Amino acid sequence: MKIIMLGAPGAGKGTQAKQIADKYQIPHISTGDIFRANIKEGTELGKKAKTFMDQGELVPDELTVALVADRIVKEDCKNGFVLDGFPRTIPQAEALDKTLEEMGEKMDYAIDVDVPDENIVNRMGGRRACVNCGATYHIVSIPTKVEGICDDCGSGLILREDDKPETVQKRLSVYHEQTQPLIEYYGGQGILKTVDGTRPMKNVFEDIIRILGA
Ligand code: AP5
Ligand code: MG
Numbered sequence: 001m002k003i004i005m006l007g008a009p010g011a012g013k014g015t016q017a018k019q020i021a022d023k024y025q026i027p028h029i030s031t032g033d034i035f036r037a038n039i040k041e042g043t044e045l046g047k048k049a050k051t052f053m054d055q056g057e058l059v060p061d062e063l064t065v066a067l068v069a070d071r072i073v074k075e076d077c078k079n080g081f082v083l084d085g086f087p088r089t090i091p092q093a094e095a096l097d098k099t100l101e102e103m104g105e106k107m108d109y110a111i112d113v114d115v116p117d118e119n120i121v122n123r124m125g126g127r128r129a130c131v132n133c134g135a136t137y138h139i140v141s142i143p144t145k146v147e148g149i150c151d152d153c154g155s156g157l158i159l160r161e162d163d164k165p166e167t168v169q170k171r172l173s174v175y176h177e178q179t180q181p182l183i184e185y186y187g188g189q190g191i192l193k194t195v196d197g198t199r200p201m202k203n204v205f206e207d208i209i210r211i212l213g214a
Contacts, residue, residue, distance in 0.1 A: 001026060001080035001212065002105065004087070006182055007113035009171040010120040010127070011197045012204060014136055016113060017084035019205050024212070027076050030084040031064055033134055034071075040131075054161050056170030058088055058178060065095040072099065080108075088179045093186075110186035111208060113197035117172050124168045128157040141201070 001024055005013040014030060021028035035053060038046030045063065052059045068086050071077070087093040100106050115123075126139045128148075132155035137144050144151050162171065186192040195207040 002100075002108045003080070003082045003212070004107055004110040004186070005082060005084045005113065006110055006179070006186070007197060008115060008117070008120055008175045008179075009168065010123045011113040011115040012201065013084045013113055015201055016111075016204060016208060017082045020082045020208065020212070023209070024080070024082075026080040026082060027074075028082050028084060029068065029071055029086070031059075031068065031086040031088075032084070034067060035059060036134065054167070056162055056167040056174060058174060061089055061091050061095070064088075065092055068092075068096065069099045073103070087182060090181055090185060093182055107186075107189075107191055109211065110182070110189075110192050111211065112183055112192060112194045113204065114194050115197040119198055120172060121165060121168055124163040125159075125165065127160065127163055129160050131155050131158055 003020060005017050007013045014032075017028050017030065020026075032053075035046065035049040039050050039053075040046070045067075048063060049059045058064075064086065068083070072081060083096075087096050097106070123138065126141070128137045128139060128144075129135070130137075130150035130153060133150060133153045135150055135152045136142075137151075137157065144157065148157050149155070150157060161167075183192060193211045195204055195211070197204055199207070
C-alpha cells in the first residue's frame with residue numbers, strides 16, 4: 001500500500017503517518033524528519049536544508065526529489081510506504097510519478113488531512129519534539145508523563161525552530177501557494193481522499209482506516 005499524506009503544516013500528517021506505518025507495517029518516510037536528522041548530524045544536506053527550513057521556505061526540489069527516489073527503491077518499501085511531507089510541489093509529484101512508473105508502480109492513496117489555518121497556529125505553539133528520537137507531543141492534547149521529557153527515550157523536548165508563530169504564518173502561505181495545488185493533481189488521478197483533521201486524533205485515524213481497509 002503506497003500512501004501520500006497531504007495537509008497543511010501541523011495538520012497531523014506525521015501523527016497519522018506514524019500510526020498507519022505501525023498498523024500496516026510499512027516504512028514512514030518523512031522528508032522533514034530526514035532533513036532534521038541531517039541537520040542534527042551536521043551533513044552537507046542538513047546545512048543546505050536548514051537555511052530554508054528556518055525561514056519556513058521549501059527546500060529546493062532538486063535536493064528533495066533525489067532523496068525520496070533513493071529511499072523508495074529500498075527493500076523495506078516493497079510492500080508499500082507512507083510519505084509524509086512529500087510531495088509538496090507539482091514538480092515533486094511529477095518526479096515521484098516518474099520514479100514509480102519506472103518501477104512499474106503507482107501511488108494508491110493521497111490522503112488530505114484537512115484543517116483550517118485558524119486551528120494550525122495553536123497546534124504548532126503547543127507541539128514539542130524529542131531532540132533525540134523525533135517523537136512528537138502536544139502540551140495539551142498529548143502531554144508527556146514527565147513534563148519536558150520524551151516518553152519513548154527519556155531525552156529532552158524542544159519547540160521546533162520553525163514552530164515560532166511568525167514562521168508558522170510563512171509556512172502556511174507557502175503551503176497554500178505551492179502544496180495545495182496537489183489536491184487537484186491527485187483528485188485528477190482519482191486517488192484523493194479527504195479526512196476532517198479537526199477531529200480528535202483517534203477519530204481521524206479511524207476515518208483513515210475506513211478508507212484504507214482494515
Ligand atoms: P515537515 O517536517 O514536513 O513539517 P510540516 O509539513 O510543516 O508539517 P509538520 O510536521 O509541522 O506538521 P504535521 O502535519 O506532521 O503535524 P503533526 O502530526 O506534527 O517539514 C518541515 C520543513 O522541511 C518544511 O517547512 C520545508 O522547509 C522542509 N521540507 C520538508 N519536506 C519538504 C519537501 N517535500 N519539499 C521541500 N521542503 C520540504 O501535528 C502537529 C501538532 O498537532 C502536534 O503537536 C500534534 O500532537 C497535534 N495534533 C495532531 N493531530 C491532532 C488532532 N487531530 N487534534 C489535536 N491535535 C493534533
Ligand atoms: Mg510532520
